Amino acid sequence: MVSQSLSTRNIDDILDLNLVIICVSCHYIQNPRILAKAVEVMNLLCAPSEHTLLQQATEYLFNHRLAKDSLVHALNKLYAGND
Numbered sequence: 001m002v003s004q005s006l007s008t009r010n011i012d013d014i015l016d017l018n019l020v021i022i023c024v025s026c027h028y029i030q031n032p033r034i035l036a037k038a039v040e041v042m043n044l045l046c047a048p049s050e051h052t053l054l055q056q057a058t059e060y061l062f063n064h065r066l067a068k069d070s071l072v073h074a075l076n077k078l079y080a081g082n083d
Helices: 008-027 032-045 052-063 065-080
Strands: none
Touching (some): 008 052, 008 065
């Protein structure tokens, strides 16, 4: 269920913020619960859905430069503890 007040721009901004928190701020944010919550929000926005906004959010995330460069490494570091 997606709120009517959300627009593509709002979702893109939320995804940008979450990507920065997960990929860049992992050196500054030491609390793994905060990072895990950012991953959870991103997962909710990009879960398979029939809603057009969420489909666009998934496409935006998959094409985002920061996600392509750093997301897998950051998630591996968060959940497996590997550098």
